[in-house]
Amino acid sequence: MNHPKTPTAILLLHCPDKQGIIAMVTDFINKNLGNIIYLDQHVDRTEGVFFMRVEWEIDKFLIPKNKIEEYFRTLYANQYDMSFRLYFNDYKPRMAIFVSKMSHCLYDLLARYTAGEWEVEIPLIISNHPDMEVVAKRFGIEYHCFQINKDNKEEQETKEIALLQEKHIDFIVLARYMQVITGNFINHYPNRIINIHHSFLPAFVGAKPYHAAFERGVKLIGATGHYVTTELDAGPIIEQDITRISHKDTVDNLIKKGRDLEKIVLSRSVEKHIQRKILAYKNKTIIFN
């Protein structure tokens, strides 16, 4: 993981399903002397859409790095009506963390970051409360507090967006951030805001899912990592997991057991995003592995 890496390009695409797309893409890479090290594809037959992720080594690629996007678009993407994104493995995406008062997800993200588990930069943490500043300081990361109430939300979000843009933030992780974000904010980061919801969605949408789970008497509790869309808790799901509970568990116990789930499920979701393994389409995700 820490070896000097061969430079690669990662192409994520989707388009109307048609015969010959794989052959075309692999031929494009191959004849320009790219070495494919990963390829996976998926056809959604209900929607008639083809999805693909391909990664190839570009050290001997005939097309210069900064021209690949243009060439691929001109020569192939346009005629197949493709939507595609091109990434390079030598760029570390820049991530902002939003947090309120709970520390478990924040610590888990920062511990991984500090240990070098992820190819990511975390330039700042944003919060609506001062509580977690102490954690940010421990890890030497900037902490910005934007206190939010009914009257100032729009104004504060405008400042947040300005700050995020100034810091060239690529995506945002809501690490148990207890504020609903406005549609305006979300539209600045489509499928680039990851939230952790503390239930196995679509069960227990909204506030206090552990209380609702206790009331219903379920035997499992869950957590869901998903992209934020303008409809609450209804965005494309990235990852879910559950843990077993019993009648002995009080609401406090559910909250406690849930913390472990939340942090693991959130971190798995973030990792997939960092690794460019997620393709969101309509309200679902394709997760390449």
Add this chain to the structure above:
Amino acid sequence: MNHPKTPTAILLLHCPDKQGIIAMVTDFINKNLGNIIYLDQHVDRTEGVFFMRVEWEIDKFLIPKNKIEEYFRTLYANQYDMSFRLYFNDYKPRMAIFVSKMSHCLYDLLARYTAGEWEVEIPLIISNHPDMEVVAKRFGIEYHCFQINKDNKEEQETKEIALLQEKHIDFIVLARYMQVITGNFINHYPNRIINIHHSFLPAFVGAKPYHAAFERGVKLIGATGHYVTTELDAGPIIEQDITRISHKDTVDNLIKKGRDLEKIVLSRSVEKHIQRKILAYKNKTIIFN
């Protein structure tokens, strides 16, 4: 498991929580020369209710088997305002299976029954379709077909209830029985009808949960074993489990993967019931282990 068993009594009780109940119950058993082989208890502090399951060997018990219930009620249960049920391990409960057209749960139940996994009798199978009669015949079990439509449901259910009573049925298992049962029927078997619902309730209540799961793009599908109450898919949950799915899974795949879940979760639920390990209270279950 098949050794000659020492006769035991199993007492399931709940009552308002009070100091000294465990001491009282264990003293009652002990001083009458019963040997406790299992005891578990639970206090629901929100409800202020005490729950207990205790099993003891009665071969040397001073109180005759057919007098235990009366003595316990007179001497203790009344003053503590207890609800309790008393079972003996030498009685095999009698179970009816209701089925429609799918065989996977039915085979799983009958395979266990035939192999002697459970201390239960299955005198009959009831269905609203003739399709599964061939399976019933393979296992030599009576099959009764009550075809049901909008107009005859009440009448058919009356006949079913008469048959169930004639056969001394203690509890009913709905093994993917695709009919809503009326409140009148349910009230004849309170907390004695076990259903398998093919989702992790409360997500995807009602018909076609796999289609709904596919639409929502969840990463897990589930199954729920629960007691049937008059509110659809809302009865006390006995057991739940999930399996992981991906974007590659079509609705047909979900149905396929779901079958394994359904049969295992249903069988675990039925086993807990047979073993007298479930105490339903309001809309939840205490599952002793």
Add this chain to the structure above:
Amino acid sequence: MNHPKTPTAILLLHCPDKQGIIAMVTDFINKNLGNIIYLDQHVDRTEGVFFMRVEWEIDKFLIPKNKIEEYFRTLYANQYDMSFRLYFNDYKPRMAIFVSKMSHCLYDLLARYTAGEWEVEIPLIISNHPDMEVVAKRFGIEYHCFQINKDNKEEQETKEIALLQEKHIDFIVLARYMQVITGNFINHYPNRIINIHHSFLPAFVGAKPYHAAFERGVKLIGATGHYVTTELDAGPIIEQDITRISHKDTVDNLIKKGRDLEKIVLSRSVEKHIQRKILAYKNKTIIFN
């Protein structure tokens, strides 16, 4: 699943890793008017081996079905030093079940077969005991009993092989068959005998794994589906799963809980084999999904 299916070819291959193999294979299919409906590949960088599974519709394929193997070998496989196998989705593989005295895996396999879950034929069941004949009869499947002792093993296996060949058996499933099979027998069916071992291998190799698990005080028990090789319980692993246990579980309980695991893990293994999704290489498997 039961719709009239478009005929497809399935190609499983491995060869020394080299640039351009995917492009070559997809080009071969594409230019001969095959429509790729599935493609997955894997490179084992430690071994330097490339693995691939590709499935394409052959209704308009320019090369006749019975010539595909020859053409592919001549034009491509030889120069890339490929090992490959070609299957067609309109052929149902023929499977024999070997069983001893336990019924749970057998019932699970036969219930799926009867319900049409799998594209497979099961012409016969072989056993070293007469006990399961009653089950075979229920499902109308031939049952052959070859009683085996130290002295007659070789002779009986010779008869079994003759019978399997006469019935054109493609692969064998050991559904808790409690006999070690000789190397001679195994060599007739390399990577075509699937066994279920009742532990999470490599823990608890050999006889009585549940007793060993109880002794060791583990908190999980497992089951492993694997191909049989001449080294006991050491063949390529296809599928594993576990279930949680506790100090309350006796050896009898482990055996009971294990049965559910065994049958599910075995069936998942068999299904992958039937679907041509397994590529065994040395002592491991590539499981395409």
Add this chain to the structure above:
Amino acid sequence: MNHPKTPTAILLLHCPDKQGIIAMVTDFINKNLGNIIYLDQHVDRTEGVFFMRVEWEIDKFLIPKNKIEEYFRTLYANQYDMSFRLYFNDYKPRMAIFVSKMSHCLYDLLARYTAGEWEVEIPLIISNHPDMEVVAKRFGIEYHCFQINKDNKEEQETKEIALLQEKHIDFIVLARYMQVITGNFINHYPNRIINIHHSFLPAFVGAKPYHAAFERGVKLIGATGHYVTTELDAGPIIEQDITRISHKDTVDNLIKKGRDLEKIVLSRSVEKHIQRKILAYKNKTIIFN
């Protein structure tokens, strides 16, 4: 969890199985005006041993807190040949962490500690390397480095033991501490040293279990929390869990996926210990819930 708590006593005991023990213990508590809030028991019929955990409120208990142990021993324990330990919920056990160079388990433990998840004190961290001092500093915890080689192990351990005693350490957590501890050290802390082993024991005992798992081609990797005994990786198991892997996972991936398992399984093990829910007997554990 952070409410002012009613003081309780927790009694863990085991003794030869006999009729009447539960009745005796509950009567002792009840007649002295203790209110039982938890009781669980277990009989190991193979060993003929009775195990019990009972917790009761002592605010109105007739026997003074510092006399309970003596009274219980004199009046009951001696005659029943009991081994027992008595704890009080107002004492926070003191825990030392041993660590080498990996940070994931350490961060997980310290994040929980800092967030107040556990009723524990962590006065110090001991290591054989200086690498993790930076983490200790972030959390304001003493860090002591005892570099160990073949020649100085005994001497260094002597110093460690002195330090642990000086700090009144009750139990030790090896958070991926990559040193074998001598029998002498272990005997100072019998069943009070918790280790995390990065495999589902007894598979892959010893060094490099992920490499061994990769070689064997398993489909699951695991982690095991256990008490350290003088036999390597063979002590009583507290907790195990697994995660699914595939042929796509390199050894580096296994190490990465394993980290999440290790930290969660270790933390669950530590939590059970802190909550006095573990009774180790011979080479197994009873885990009360």
